Amino acid sequence: MSEPRFAPGAQVTVATRRPACHHRAPAYIKGHTGTVERLCGIFGNPETLAHGGDGRPPQPLYRVRFAARELWGPRAERDGDTVEVEIYEHWLEAAS
Amino acid sequence: MSGGHEHGHDHDHPHPFQPDDDAGGLTEHMALVAAVRELLIEGGIYSAEDERRAIERMDARSPAAGARMVARAWVDPAYRERLLADGAAAARELGVEVGPTRLIVVADTAETKNVIVCTLCSCYPRWVLGLPPAWYKARAYRARVVVEPRAVLAEFGTQLPDGMAVRVHDSTADMRYMVLPARPEGTQDWDEEALAAIVSRDCMIGVALPRADAKAA
Numbered sequence: 001m002s003e004p005r006f007a008p009g010a011q012v013t014v015a016t017r018r019p020a021c022h023h024r025a026p027a028y029i030k031g032h033t034g035t036v037e038r039l040c041g042i043f044g045n046p047e048t049l050a051h052g053g054d055g056r057p058p059q060p061l062y063r064v065r066f067a068a069r070e071l072w073g074p075r076a077e078r079d080g081d082t083v084e085v086e087i088y089e090h091w092l093e094a095a096s
Numbered sequence: 097m098s099g100g101h102e103h104g105h106d107h108d109h110p111h112p113f114q115p116d117d118d119a120g121g122l123t124e125h126m127a128l129v130a131a132v133r134e135l136l137i138e139g140g141i142y143s144a145e146d147e148r149r150a151i152e153r154m155d156a157r158s159p160a161a162g163a164r165m166v167a168r169a170w171v172d173p174a175y176r177e178r179l180l181a182d183g184a185a186a187a188r189e190l191g192v193e194v195g196p197t198r199l200i201v202v203a204d205t206a207e208t209k210n211v212i213v214c215t216l217c218s219c220y221p222r223w224v225l226g227l228p229p230a231w232y233k234a235r236a237y238r239a240r241v242v243v244e245p246r247a248v249l250a251e252f253g254t255q256l257p258d259g260m261a262v263r264v265h266d267s268t269a270d271m272r273y274m275v276l277p278a279r280p281e282g283t284q285d286w287d288e289e290a291l292a293a294i295v296s297r298d299c300m301i302g303v304a305l306p307r308a309d310a311k312a313a
Contacts, residue, residue: 024268026215028242041198043270061269063200068262077246080261086269 004060004089010036011095012064014087022050025091029083033095034066037084045088059088155227159297161192162224162274165201166300167292170279176203183274187224194223202265203276204302209260210275211249211302213241214267221272225297232301242266252303275302282308 006012016031024046039062044055068081122130137144165187169176179186183199199221202210214220218233231237241248245262249255256262265273277299283291298304 024216026266026268028215040200040269040271046269061271063271068264072243075243077244078261081245081263082261083242083264083266085266086271088269 004039004042004062006036006039006060006062006089006092006094008036008038012036012062012092013095014064015091015093019047021047023047025087026085028071029064029066029085029087032066032070034064034070034085037063037065040086043088045090059090061086061088062092063087064092154222157222157224158226159224159295159300160292161187161190161226162221162297162300163292163295164190164288165192165224165274166276166295167288169276170283170291171288176276179276192224197221197223198271199224199274200265200271201274201276202263204278206278207260208263209249209256209302210263210265211241211245212265212267212273212275213238215239215242216266216268219267219272221274223272224274225300229297249303252298254304274300277302277306280306280308 011033012035013033014025014029014031018027018030039060041061042058043061045053045057045059046055049055063084064087065082065084067079068076068083069079071083133147136142137147165179168190169179175186175189178189179201180203183201184194184197186201187194187199202212204210213232215238218228218238220228220232222228237248242264245264246256249262267273277295279291280294283294294306294308294310296304296306299306
């Protein structure tokens with residue numbers, strides 16, 4: 001396992017893939033860009049743990065802050081509102 | 097008709113019964129759980145009484161633990177800092193057992209209101225808040241609070257001032273969350289016990305605000 005790739009403040013985009021297995025990236029953030037709020041730690045990967053696997057390699061887990069406007073567009077109630085979501089590193093890429 | 101039971105016709109037909117929650121029969125997974133449980137007990141790993149006591153202990157957890165932590169943070173700025181830095185360590189400091197929980201405490205301010213959800217399932221900080229309310233696990237709350245938190249809070253009777261931003265925290269993975277609400281006006285002279293009594297479960301989920309004029313139910 002390498003060092004965590006992202007530091008707090010990094011801009012990251014969530015992958016849009018839809019694996020058939022159990023995974024913990026909610027659909028509403030896929031394809032959206034947010035800011036790393038903190039590194040939470042390094043944990044077993046739930047995508048293999050949930051299916052009898054060993055969770056290896058473990059994954060850095062981040063909290064990523066999304067603007068409500070980024071997620072919901074005109075449906076967002078107000079500018080400045082945010083949604084913060086825990087997401088594993090293999091779902092994230094540096095925002096282009 | 098009698099007994100306040102009115103629907104404008106005679107009782108010449110059976111009423112449909114509301115199905116029992118466990119009326120669906122045994123699913124594959126329920127059968128698997130029952131089989132593993134029997135093996136563990138037969139093998140002497142633990143007894144049925146051990147299991148019953150463990151369930152009783154889990155069900156006995158209550159939001160009083162979280163309320164004590166909030167009240168301490170209100171009167172002790174150094175404790176507040178430790179609570180925000182490491183919620184689980186700060187809980188243990190007050191004798192609140194949190195097991196393996198990684199607890200993130202998020203603090204309301206004059207400018208921000210925090211609220212907690214688990215959109216994927218129903219992750220909840222049970223060690224400090226006890227069992228989650230039914231609405232927390234309901235699809236309606238989980239789907240709506242990330243999109244329209246103000247509308248949801250208003251349905252709970254919580255009106256936010258115009259200038260306040262809402263931060264929704266979706267508990268999607270290994271962390272658990274608790275809201276540290278702002279200490280309400282009019283409680284300057286209160287001791288910790290009196291303060292803890294106005295910190296309800298819903299205040300620590302983030303859908304309600306503690307009020308000096310509200311005595312805990």
